[in-house]
Amino acid sequence: MLNSGISVLFEGINLQRLLIGLLATLRVALISVLISIILGIIIGIIRTSKNKLIQIPFRIYLELFRIIPILVWLFVIYYVIPANFDINLSSEVVALIVFSLWGIAEMSDIVRGAIISLPKHQMESSKALGLSPVQMYRFVLIPQAAKRSIPPMINLITRMIKTTALLTMIGVIEVIKVGQQIIEVNNLQYPTASFWIYGIIFFMYFCICFPLSRFSRKLEQKWAA
Amino acid sequence: MENLTFDWQYMIDVLPHYKTALWLTVKLAFIGIAFAIIVGLICSVIQYFKMRVLSNVVQVYLEIARNTPLLIQLFFLYYGLPKVGVTLSGELCGIIGLTFLGGSYMAEVFRSGMEAVTKSQIETGKAIGLSNLQLMRYVIIPQAFSYSIPGFSANCIFLLKETSVFSGIAILELTNTTKNLMGIFYKTNEALFMLVIGYLIILLPLTLFLTWLERRVRHAEFGN
Amino acid sequence: MSQQVPILQVKGLIKKYGDKAVLNGVDLQVEKGKVIAILGPSGCGKSTFLRCLNGLEEVQGGDILLDNQSLINKSTNWRTVRQRIGMVFQSYDLFPNLTVMENILLSPLKVQKRSREEVEKQAKELLERVGLADRANDYPRQLSGGQKQRIAIVRALCINPEIMLFDEVTASLDPEMVREVLDVIAQLAEQGMTMLIVTHEMNFARLVADEVIFMDKGKIHEQAVAEEFFSNPQTDRAKQFLNILQF
Numbered sequence: 001m002l003n004s005g006i007s008v009l010f011e012g013i014n015l016q017r018l019l020i021g022l023l024a025t026l027r028v029a030l031i032s033v034l035i036s037i038i039l040g041i042i043i044g045i046i047r048t049s050k051n052k053l054i055q056i057p058f059r060i061y062l063e064l065f066r067i068i069p070i071l072v073w074l075f076v077i078y079y080v081i082p083a084n085f086d087i088n089l090s091s092e093v094v095a096l097i098v099f100s101l102w103g104i105a106e107m108s109d110i111v112r113g114a115i116i117s118l119p120k121h122q123m124e125s126s127k128a129l130g131l132s133p134v135q136m137y138r139f140v141l142i143p144q145a146a147k148r149s150i151p152p153m154i155n156l157i158t159r160m161i162k163t164t165a166l167l168t169m170i171g172v173i174e175v176i177k178v179g180q181q182i183i184e185v186n187n188l189q190y191p192t193a194s195f196w197i198y199g200i201i202f203f204m205y206f207c208i209c210f211p212l213s214r215f216s217r218k219l220e221q222k223w224a225a
Numbered sequence: 226m227e228n229l230t231f232d233w234q235y236m237i238d239v240l241p242h243y244k245t246a247l248w249l250t251v252k253l254a255f256i257g258i259a260f261a262i263i264v265g266l267i268c269s270v271i272q273y274f275k276m277r278v279l280s281n282v283v284q285v286y287l288e289i290a291r292n293t294p295l296l297i298q299l300f301f302l303y304y305g306l307p308k309v310g311v312t313l314s315g316e317l318c319g320i321i322g323l324t325f326l327g328g329s330y331m332a333e334v335f336r337s338g339m340e341a342v343t344k345s346q347i348e349t350g351k352a353i354g355l356s357n358l359q360l361m362r363y364v365i366i367p368q369a370f371s372y373s374i375p376g377f378s379a380n381c382i383f384l385l386k387e388t389s390v391f392s393g394i395a396i397l398e399l400t401n402t403t404k405n406l407m408g409i410f411y412k413t414n415e416a417l418f419m420l421v422i423g424y425l426i427i428l429l430p431l432t433l434f435l436t437w438l439e440r441r442v443r444h445a446e447f448g449n
Numbered sequence: 450m451s452q453q454v455p456i457l458q459v460k461g462l463i464k465k466y467g468d469k470a471v472l473n474g475v476d477l478q479v480e481k482g483k484v485i486a487i488l489g490p491s492g493c494g495k496s497t498f499l500r501c502l503n504g505l506e507e508v509q510g511g512d513i514l515l516d517n518q519s520l521i522n523k524s525t526n527w528r529t530v531r532q533r534i535g536m537v538f539q540s541y542d543l544f545p546n547l548t549v550m551e552n553i554l555l556s557p558l559k560v561q562k563r564s565r566e567e568v569e570k571q572a573k574e575l576l577e578r579v580g581l582a583d584r585a586n587d588y589p590r591q592l593s594g595g596q597k598q599r600i601a602i603v604r605a606l607c608i609n610p611e612i613m614l615f616d617e618v619t620a621s622l623d624p625e626m627v628r629e630v631l632d633v634i635a636q637l638a639e640q641g642m643t644m645l646i647v648t649h650e651m652n653f654a655r656l657v658a659d660e661v662i663f664m665d666k667g668k669i670h671e672q673a674v675a676e677e678f679f680s681n682p683q684t685d686r687a688k689q690f691l692n693i694l695q696f
Contacts, residue, residue, distance in 0.1 A: 066382075067428055068421060069389035072400055075420075079413040158292070165294035169393060176300070183304075195305040202297045209292035348505055349542040349601075353556040353608060354531045363555060367546040 008190040009200060014182050018197075021178035022204055025164045028092060028172070032099035033157050039100075040107020047112045062105045071166050073098045078170045091172040099160060106156050114148035115141075147223045154216035158209050165205070175201055236415050239406055246402035247423050253316060253398065254385045254427075257323025261384065264324055265331025272332070273339045283332070290329035295390045298322045303394040315396045322391075323384055330380045338373030339365055371442045378435035385427060399423045454517050456481045456643055457502070457534075457612060463510030464494075464501055464667075471497050473667035474511065479612070482641045486648060486658035486675065490690060494667040495647045499614045502645070503527070503534045532561065535610035539617040541601040543589040549576075550585040553604045561608065568607065575603045579633050595626025599633055606637075613637065615646040631657075651691075655679045663687045 009015055047058050065073070078094045081087055089097075118141060126136040168176040179197040186193045268283045302318040313321070342365050350364040392401030403420040407413050457479040464472035471494045479485060487495045500506040502513060504520070504527035513520045520530060543552050550572060557568040576582040579599045589597055598618055605613065615634065619627040631653050638644065638657050648654055654661060654675065661678040663671040663686075671678065671687045682688045 068424060069386040069400070071389040071392070072417075072420060072424070075400070075404065076417050079407060080417055083411075083413045162292075162294040165296040166390065168296075176297070192308040195301075195308040198297060198301040198305040202293055202301055205293045205297060206289060210288060213288070213292055343542075345538060345540045345542050346544070349538060350544075351505065351527075352503060352531055352536040352538070353604065354528050354560040355556065356528060356560075359559060363547075363559070364544060367544075371546070 006196050008182070008186050008193045009196055011186065011190075014186075017178050017182065018175055018200065018204070021173065021175035024172070025167065025174040026161070026208075028095045028099065028167065028174075029157075029161050029164050032096055032103050033160060035096075035100040036103025036107045036156075036160075037153070039104045041111050043104060043108040044111025045115065047108055048115050058108070062109055065102050065105045070098065070102060070163050071169060073102070074166060074170050091167070091170045094170060095164075095167050095172055099163070103156065103160060107153065110149050110152045110156065111145070113152075114145045117148060118144055151216045151220045151223075154212055154219070158212045158216075161209055161212075162205065175204065231415050231418065232412055235410065235412050236419055239410075239416075239419070242402055242406065243399070243419055243423055246397055246399045247426065249316075249396070250385075250388050250398040250423075251427055253319050253323070253391065253396070254388050257320050257327060257388075258381055258384050260320065260324040261327025261331050261380075264328030265333075265335050268328065268332035269335035269339060272336050287329045287332060290326050291333075295322055295326050295387050296393050298325060299390065299394050315391070315394050318394055319388070319391045319396050323387065326387065327380065327384045330383065331377070334373050334376035334380060335369065337376070338369035338371075341372040342368045374435075374439045374442055378432075378439065381431065381435060382428060385431065386424075453481070455479055456516060458514040458517075459502075459511070460514070461511035462498070462501060462508055462513065464497055464506060465509050471667055472501070472508075475664075475667070475669055477662065477669065477672075479643060479645065481611075481643050483659045484638045484642075484644045484646065484657055485660045485662060486646050486654035487662050487664060488648070488651075488654065488690070489664035489670075493664040495664050496616050498664070499536065499616050499645060499647055502614060503531050503536050505536075528560070532556075532608050533610055534612045534614060535605035535608055536614040536616065537598070537601050537605050537618050539620045541594070541597045541618075541621075543592075543597055543600060543604070545589050548586050548588055549581070549592070549600050552589070552600065553607050556604070556608050572603070572607055575606055578636070579603055580629075593626060594622045595629045598622065598626075598630045602630070602633055602637075612643045612645070615644065615648070617647050617649065619648070619650060651679070663690065665690075 043058065046054060049055070068076075074094060077098050078089070078091065081089055081094075122140055122144070123136065126140050131139070164174065165176060167174050168180075171177075179201050183193045183197050190196075268287070271279045271283050299318055299322045302313060302321055303315060306313065346364055346368065347360060350360045355363065388398050389400040391398050392404060395401070397405075399420055403416045407416045410416070455478040457477075459475055459477040459479075462472050462475040463470065473494075475494075475498060477485075487498070489495050497506055501508050504525070508521060511521070515530065515533065519525075543549070544555070547555065550569075553572045553575075554565070554568055557563050557571075558565060573582060573585070576585060579602070581596060581599060581603075584592065584596065584600075589600075592600065602618075618634075619630050622630065627650070631650065634644070634646065635653075635657050646654070646658065658675040661673060661675050662669050663678065663682075663684075665686050671682065671684045673683070678687070679691070682691055
């Protein structure tokens, strides 16, 4: 009985539809990641300032995303904004807003952490060698800060991709929704469909996230010096 | 634009639902974390001692658990398994999911904690005649525990937040309860406000406890 | 009485890391009660040599005999050997989660299974002798480097070893703390403990050691009675080494 189920994957254009759904997911992830990287770096640099007026609000912002689960954030933005402000937001836009805000918060923390972890004597040695501030940033500080940021950044990206699974809960048409549609349609003909469909979605996420994790680990090992 | 004030009476009325949901969330999280710790300990010991075949099995498990979303794991357990004859309750699926996912995170934290115990500490232990088991018990585990606490705390909080994902498989924890109530009563502001408070009620004491634990066990960094 | 067998004999010891020979045939006879200082440039193998004697390093050739029994065979239980050959390291390494007293009592109680009364009594006496009796309930993090090293020595002594190995035990200490540790070792020498001491403290070696062995590139280059070695080094290499250290 199990074997009969697997052919649901090859029936018609099911596989194709699943992949298209996956692309929808990845599109949200990609855009949020890009926004997060750009704004995250900027805000991360801003946050290295010792000024309490800057530190405290941003810290609260970060902690809000650390304490409240992302799914809850999705619900909050999805329900609260239309209910209170008479604006209609599509699920994709809600997803982009939440993921971007989350990504910016985490990314800024990564960048800030990388910058303040740089040993101070690097700056002093550079000055002693006669490097101009621009040269110091270009050849010493930025490469080192980048090395410390990139593995955690990739880790964050992987987490964001995994979290896109939650988008199905606010109605985004992504891979899980498509999968559920396929299961429903094929229920009579392929009773074990859900086993295989969820199985393949599981496998798809793995195929995306695993190479990223491995790549990040390789980088970490390479830069461990 | 709707009135932004809260309907306090409504919030009092639905309080019992939230209490039940909160209790369920805490219960499932607690059990899930406990099992995750056990799985994590076993895996980390296997990896630390580089046990041949088992090490590879653990490695495969870790890669799978860490590179797939919890929601998919839950869907697979809750909707997929019944089709091959294994039917599990929603709550059991939730616990298995947390254990599966959490175990991998704990394994990573415990393993790096053990590896942080310096070689010279271990050699000193050997030099005074301790057996491997005694080394584990008196030298490695106490220090590994101290090194692991920050990561362990982060994992506990993470796993607790992940219980929100259980709403995808009809478990009446906090997030799901809120969603249902919003569907019935449309009091979105109130419901979501209580939801956030609900998580704070769980997370704040947990964070305090973990901070206390961290302070108590911080000896390892003062080794030499 | 006939000549006694040396308590420790090393014959043609060979230790390799991969293809590189770190110990290239070391021979040594250690009589009971003798203090032997081991000197030499960095990388000559002196620490490795000590570590072979209590099984922290595996040897690829030669033999080590304790009381005329070979330690280089598969059936050697190094745990038992380590109760007879104690070692103190450069990185004192007290266990941070245990108090001073618990550190000292750990092995006698858990490995040697002695009675708590007896061990505590011995521990307290030893702590008195090194002047740290009032620190018994402190944690390592509350002690200075010199104090920790003295506790490490007490911890090793409480196991009642027959031989003590010291691996550059003052190298990580501030100069002002070196003296207090060397005093303890000098005391032990007076009491007749058999010791092998790897050190850079030349004056100390000259005063306390009975014999000196000078190692270079994995072999014993020169071996002599302490005073002889320092006043009249025979080999060029030894002369060079000692000259370097006299400004």
